[in-house]
Amino acid sequence: MMLNAKKLKLSSKKFMVIVLTAISLMAVGLTAGTTVLNSVEPTIAQADTWDYTLIHVEFDKRNDDVSYKDLKFANINIKPGQTRTFSMPKFAGFTPLYKTIKITESKTGAGITSNLDHKWVFYSQVATSKKTTTKPKVDPVKYATKKLSKQVKLAPGHNFFSHVPGSKYSYKTTHYGNTYKGRTVKVNMSAKRPGTKTPYYRVVIGKKTIGWIYGGALVNVTTYKTVKKTATVVAKPINNFYNHVTSSIYATKLTHYGKTYKNKKVTINMQGTRQGTKTPYYRCAVNGKNIGWIYGGALSNVR
Structure with a gap:
């Protein structure tokens, strides 16, 4: 049987397998005029061995390039009336339309057939993708x-x-x-x-x-203690008076500018020392009225 490949309309990205009928090496002659050499009994007890040939395996690649290969299922051990299922051949980068082929021995043992006789079987080329390696996540902190x-x-x-x-x-x-x-x-x-x-x-x-x-x-941390001291505001204070020690747990607001009390004597009734700062803060009063907390560097003669 001759097949004209040029007349076949093939789908892209597929490869095709022409499956021909199995030829019994024991019961059928392969001459031009095929004849039965020996008569076959209605039943055969023993298993027979066949070569089921798959020919013209066509690789239709994604780039439309085509190549061919001949294949066969060799030495199939099968009993009369038995059907066996075989996996379709695997080719790297291709996947078959049919995953398996079923081969059946006739009940009389006259020959074998398959579910793919005289059919085209298509293989599609699998699209390749680049593997990306995920780098371990680096902690920026x-x-x-x-x-x-x-x-x-x-x-x-x-x-x-x-x-x-x-x-x-x-x-x-x-x-x-x-x-x-x-x-x-x-x-x-x-x-x-x-x-x-x-x-x-x-x-x-x-x-x-x-x-x-x-x-x-x-x-x-700011620590506090009650004290009884006096001091004088320096002539050019660069610090001001606030309602609380600055950078403490309290929200602070300005109560008086330091320069308002320059060179004036004040009394101190509380001292606050902030961790990490050597010079303490002082809560000052004038005429018995609190005017606020000020950094100790703005005072002189503290005693």
Whole structure:
């Protein structure tokens, strides 16, 4: 049987298999005038072996390039009346339209047939894609071990999180900042995000980790004590009077300009020392009336 490949309309990106009828090597002659050499009994007890030939395997590639290959299922052991299923041959980069082929031996043992006799079987070329390797996520945040005491502002404006926002870790709220307002807490680690000046701090109370909070919600600890002192405001003060110690847990506002009381004597009734600052702040009064807190550097003759 001759096939004119030029007359066939082939779908692109497929390869085709022409399946021809199995030829019995034991019962059928292969001469031009095919004849039965031996008569066949109605039933055959033993299994027979066949070569089921697949010819003209056509590779129709994605770039329309075509190539051919001959194949066959060799030495198929099959009994009369039996049907066996075989996987279609595999070719790297191609996938078959039919995954399997069923080959059946006639009940009389006269020959074998398949569900693909005289049919075209198409293979499609699989589109290749470049494998992309996912690089491990790099944490942009820089961490440092710390051993600090801080105070949570009375109006912190931030909450505590399980991880630093903007790090490689997902995060969730662990506590509201207001829950710990005014509390003195311990800090055991800081975290600096790129492009930011203020770090995050990991806060601990006792042995319990509260979470990470933005540094703007915390201040250095200020300690207070009652005193009875006098002092004189310097001639050219560069500091002013405020209602609270600046950079403390309290929100502050200006009460008086320092220059308003230049060279004047004041009484001091309270002292506040902020952690990390050697010179204390003083709460001053004039004629028994508080005028505010001022940095000690604006006063002289404190005694």
